[in-house]
Amino acid sequence: MLRQxxxxxxxxxxxxxxxxxxxxxxxxxxxxxxxxxxxxxxxVNCTVIAADDVADxxxxxxxxxxxxxTVGIEKLLRGSEFVTALRTLEDHIGSSFAALVVSEIGGxxxxxxxxxxxxxxxxxxxxxxxxxxxxxxxxxTFAIGGVPLxxxxxxxSHGNAVVFHHLDSPLKAEQYARSLTVELxxxxxxxxxxxxxxxxxxxxxxxxxxxxxxxxxxxxxxxxRGADAADEVASLANGRVLFRGKVVDVERRTTRGxxxxxxxxxxxxxxxxxxxxxxxxxxxxxxxGGEVVCTVPDxxxxxxxxxxxxxxxxxxxxxxxxxxxxxxxxxxxxxPEALAVVGPEAFGYPAIPxxxxxxxxx
Amino acid sequence: MLRQxxxxxxxxxxxxxxxxxxxxxxxxxxxxxxxxxxxxxxxVNCTVIAADDVADxxxxxxxxxxxxxTVGIEKLLRGSEFVTALRTLEDHIGSSFAALVVSEIGGxxxxxxxxxxxxxxxxxxxxxxxxxxxxxxxxxTFAIGGVPLxxxxxxxSHGNAVVFHHLDSPLKAEQYARSLTVELxxxxxxxxxxxxxxxxxxxxxxxxxxxxxxxxxxxxxxxxRGADAADEVASLANGRVLFRGKVVDVERRTTRGxxxxxxxxxxxxxxxxxxxxxxxxxxxxxxxGGEVVCTVPDxxxxxxxxxxxxxxxxxxxxxxxxxxxxxxxxxxxxxPEALAVVGPEAFGYPAIPxxxxxxxxx
Numbered sequence: 255m256l257r258q259x260x261x262x263x264x265x266x267x268x269x270x271x272x273x274x275x276x277x278x279x280x281x282x283x284x285x286x287x288x289x290x291x292x293x294x295x296x297x298v299n300c301t302v303i304a305a306d307d308v309a310d311x312x313x314x315x316x317x318x319x320x321x322x323x324t325v326g327i328e329k330l331l332r333g334s335e336f337v338t339a340l341r342t343l344e345d346h347i348g349s350s351f352a353a354l355v356v357s358e359i360g361g362x363x364x365x366x367x368x369x370x371x372x373x374x375x376x377x378x379x380x381x382x383x384x385x386x387x388x389x390x391x392x393x394x395t396f397a398i399g400g401v402p403l404x405x406x407x408x409x410x411s412h413g414n415a416v417v418f419h420h421l422d423s424p425l426k427a428e429q430y431a432r433s434l435t436v437e438l439x440x441x442x443x444x445x446x447x448x449x450x451x452x453x454x455x456x457x458x459x460x461x462x463x464x465x466x467x468x469x470x471x472x473x474x475x476x477x478x479r480g481a482d483a484a485d486e487v488a489s490l491a492n493g494r495v496l497f498r499g500k501v502v503d504v505e506r507r508t509t510r511g512x513x514x515x516x517x518x519x520x521x522x523x524x525x526x527x528x529x530x531x532x533x534x535x536x537x538x539x540x541x542x543g544g545e546v547v548c549t550v551p552d553x554x555x556x557x558x559x560x561x562x563x564x565x566x567x568x569x570x571x572x573x574x575x576x577x578x579x580x581x582x583x584x585x586x587x588x589x590p591e592a593l594a595v596v597g598p599e600a601f602g603y604p605a606i607p608x609x610x611x612x613x614x615x616x
Numbered sequence: 617m618l619r620q621x622x623x624x625x626x627x628x629x630x631x632x633x634x635x636x637x638x639x640x641x642x643x644x645x646x647x648x649x650x651x652x653x654x655x656x657x658x659x660v661n662c663t664v665i666a667a668d669d670v671a672d673x674x675x676x677x678x679x680x681x682x683x684x685x686t687v688g689i690e691k692l693l694r695g696s697e698f699v700t701a702l703r704t705l706e707d708h709i710g711s712s713f714a715a716l717v718v719s720e721i722g723g724x725x726x727x728x729x730x731x732x733x734x735x736x737x738x739x740x741x742x743x744x745x746x747x748x749x750x751x752x753x754x755x756x757t758f759a760i761g762g763v764p765l766x767x768x769x770x771x772x773s774h775g776n777a778v779v780f781h782h783l784d785s786p787l788k789a790e791q792y793a794r795s796l797t798v799e800l801x802x803x804x805x806x807x808x809x810x811x812x813x814x815x816x817x818x819x820x821x822x823x824x825x826x827x828x829x830x831x832x833x834x835x836x837x838x839x840x841r842g843a844d845a846a847d848e849v850a851s852l853a854n855g856r857v858l859f860r861g862k863v864v865d866v867e868r869r870t871t872r873g874x875x876x877x878x879x880x881x882x883x884x885x886x887x888x889x890x891x892x893x894x895x896x897x898x899x900x901x902x903x904x905g906g907e908v909v910c911t912v913p914d915x916x917x918x919x920x921x922x923x924x925x926x927x928x929x930x931x932x933x934x935x936x937x938x939x940x941x942x943x944x945x946x947x948x949x950x951x952p953e954a955l956a957v958v959g960p961e962a963f964g965y966p967a968i969p970x971x972x973x974x975x976x977x978x
Contacts, residue, residue: 342781346708407781414788417779419704419769426776430799437795 256380256464259300259368261293266470271364272564273469273487273579274462276553278513278535279361279387280319281327281566288333289365292372300368301377303353305458308379308451312352315340315448316383316396317370318363320408320431321441323535323568324506324513326362332411335443336370339409343445346405346417353377355454357394357446359462360387360536361566381458385584385615386553389512389535391431392424393596395586396447399457403427406446410438418446432511440511459584461616465491473562483562484577492613493581496540496547497529498522498559501574506567513567519576529578531556533567538601540578549603551583551596552611582611618742618826621662621730623655628832633726634926635831635849635941636824638915640875640897641723641749642681643689643928650695651727654734662730663739665715667820670741670813674714677702677810678745678758679732680725682770682793683803685897685930686868686875688724694773697805698732701771705807708767708779715739717816719756719808721824722749722898723928743820747946747977748915751874751897753793754786755958757948758809761819765789768808772800780808794873802873821946823978827853835924845924846939854975855943858902858909859891860884860921863936868929875929881938891940893918895929900963902940911965913950913958914973915943944973 259267268286271279293299308314317336319326344350354367354374359382371378383394397403403424408431409415416434421427427446435442449457469487476483484495499519506515512534519529527543537554540547548554556565559575587596588610598606621629630648633641655661670676679698681688706712716729716736721744733740745756759765765786770793771777778796783789789808797804811819831849838845846857861881868877874896881891889905899916902909910916918927921937949958950972960968 346779346781412784412788414783414792415781416783416792417708417781419708419777419779421776421778422774426774430776430778430796433795433799434792437792 255304255461256302256467258302261290263467264290266474267467268365268470269473269563270466270469271359271361272566273555273557274359274364274466274553275361275387275536275564275566276555277533277537277567278323278389279358279363280323281568282362282365284327284330285362285365289369292369296372298372300371302380302463303377305379305381305455305460308353308454310450310452312451313349313448314353314355314379314451314454315343315351315445316355316357317367317443317445318357319366319441320435320444322508322511322513323566324508325440327568329439329441335409335411336366337373338413338415339407339443339445340370340374342409342415342417343405343407343448347448351376353379355379355458356382356463358382358384358387359466360384363387364466379454379458380463381460382462383458385459385462385587387536388596391428395457395459396449397424398592398595401447401449401453401457403447405448406431406444408434408438409443414438436511459586465616477561482559484557484579488579488581491581491615493579493611495577496580497542497578499529499576501570501572501576504570504572506570515567517570519578534601535567539598539603539606546606548580548611549598549606549608550601551587553581553583555579555581580611582613582615584615617666617823618664618829620664623652625829626652628836629829630727631832631835631925632828632830633721633723634928635917635919636721636726636828636915637723637749637898637926637928638917639895639899639929640685640751641720641725642685643930644724644727646689646692647724647727651731654731658734660734662733664742664825665739667741667743667817667822670715670816672812672814674813675711675810676715676717676741676813676816677705677713677807678717678719679729679805679807680719681728681803682797682806684870684873684875685928686870687802689930691801691803697771697773698728699735700775700777701769701805701807702732702736704771704777704779705767705769705810709810713738715741717741717820718744718825720744720746720749721828722746725749726825726828741816741820742825743822744824745820747821747824747949749898750958753790757819757821758811759786760954760957763809763811763815763819765809767810768793768806770796770800771805776800798873821948827978839923844921846919846941850941850943853943853977855941855973857939858942859904859940861891861938863932863934863938866932866934868932877929879932881940896963897929901960901965901968908968910942910973911960911968911970912963913945915945917941917943942973944975944977946977
């Protein structure tokens with residue numbers, strides 16, 4: 255497994271996180287150049303540890319940003335937001351964190367804990383709460399397992415910091431934090447949940463940072479050979495390529511803190527079945543010729559056929575030539591409790607049953 | 617001056633606070649019956665102290681509710697909100713409050729610190745930060761004097777509690793807390809600002825709880841005599857009656873956390889000049905026959921001619937027979953720094969200069 259992230263690893267980790275982002279989690283190009291700048295300035299590598307290396311009674315906290323990816327590529331962070339959020343939370347609870355946790359491995363949120371870890375001199379746990387990206391706070395294995403989402407802290411680039419001391423449900427945590435994020439300009443650093451090492455080990459999806467690195471390595475190696483990485487990347491995560499084609503339509507609007515929309519991909523050559531995909535920050539459901547072929551929590555990942563780079567929902571546009579991958583969700587997301595929170599019905603598709611792709615992500 | 621508030625005082629204090637509320641600050645009938653219930657249940661009176669009785673290094677905090685009065689009369693508080701907000705703030709800053717402060721004497725917010733004082737066993741300072749009610753957080757003498765609004769705490773009836781740890785301007789405090797209040801259902805307990813006794817004494821408007829009591833006493837005495845209390849109440853606060861008439865039109869909408877609107881009052885008898893008043897929770901500007909006769913920060917107070925009871929903007933309706941009082945603002949609200957925050961321009965009337973009524977409230 256990954257023991258550190260150095261300058262030479264950032265591109266691969268960013269690509270893998272982008273793929274696992276299934277369209278969301280924030281633009282990984284921006285996350286990567288920020289991470290590289292921190293690595294260069296500080297002259298040390300990011301330390302990565304296994305969840306099982308964390309003592310049961312140590313306190314850890316996840317960190318990332320909240321907001322729509324369409325906002326994140328225009329409103330850059332100042333750089334101090336993670337430290338502000340984490341320090342505010344430490345002050346509030348009166349204890350210090352021993353390690354940082356990736357809240358969602360997908361997209362730039364897979365890289366940001368590495369940045370915060372460098373800024374605070376803390377190791378980052380190899381694993382996360384989603385094995386992908388999801389648009390809402392309550393959609394991780396920590397919340398599903400019953401870890402309280404509060405106290406949590408939001409911070410913006412002006413040093414504004416807010417602690418949600420107690421909220422009586424994960425859905426309210428999502429609702430109130432989202433609303434405040436919109437007020438703060440549409441993106442903000444979010445530190446939560448605070449956990450003990452024991453809770454971390456019970457609920458974390460292990461090894462997802464390592465998986466991101468392996469996926470990125472495959473893409474970069476294929477690119478050197480001039481080969482299409484899609485099949486190899488898919489098989490690395492026990493999935494398959496669902497479709498190859500050209501984006502012919504994108505509807506996208508940024509509303510109430512989310513990038514929402516739909517895209518249509520037409521096949522190359524003579525075939526006439528198109529693929530439709532709907533998204534809320536992340537890709538949610540894929541239809542081929544009108545038939546559902548993949549749904550949340552399974553991962554629907556879009557790769558640029560030119561270079562294997564993942565394409566976030568904020569960058570989808572007419573004419574892109576893409577491969578659509580379907581990867582099976584981690585097993586932790588397929589329990590009845592998890593599916594109630596991250597299955598198709600939770601996203602407004604009650605008529606679509608979850609028909610899992612075979613296998614598991616890891 | 618007032619040294620305590622007992623059961624026999626509540627009606628007078630509620631009437632006076634209602635008058636000083638200039639239409640806002642929350643319905644005083646509801647505030648009064650809640651205060652009376654707490655007094656009965658606890659069997660002790662509210663202790664009132666002078667600002668000068670607070671030690672320089674003691675910590676005090678103001679408490680009230682945030683929200684539109686139109687919401688406040690429909691969505692009642694559970695009763696535990698003030699304690700939740702104040703305790704959360706004490707936990708966050710790591711020290712205890714020695715006394716509570718009235719953030720705005722106007723409306724039910726003039727009574728709520730008395731309730732919280734009973735619940736927590738704390739005295740309440742005779743004075744406030746407005747000498748009236750204003751719709752927004754930054755509009756008090758503490759904020760105008762430079763006391764930071766953060767940390768501040770919001771709490772709702774479900775035990776949800778949020779600490780605004782640091783916000784870089786009073787306007788952002790207003791914006792973010794208002795937005796969260798709307799999410800919390802349109803009204804919430806708000807504890808802020810945290811001050812030292814030294815800051816309190818520098819910025820508080822002294823004696824406004826006593827003034828409210830005296831105004832209420834005049835109304836109740838007039839009612840017993842069957843007399844119109846308007847002139848006597850006005851002169852008690854160095855003001856005058858601007859108009860008497862019948863409400864003939866009310867436009868009112870609850871939008872983005874405020875009750876906003878306009879009312880028209882027609883004179884009795886043959887005269888044809890009507891009075892128009894616009895409000896944002898509180899009455900802002902009064903025109904008589906198209907001429908401005910009173911503006912913020914001076915107080916525009918509407919009394920029911922039947923019984924002298926003040927009428928909040930949430931209860932204005934066609935047919936009410938009313939007296940409109942104009943009371944001069946406290947001198948603290950008429951400095952250039954204060955007028956920049958609470959003058960007509962701050963409420964969106966840049967073309968209307970503030971032409972103060974003669975004298976001062978106290």
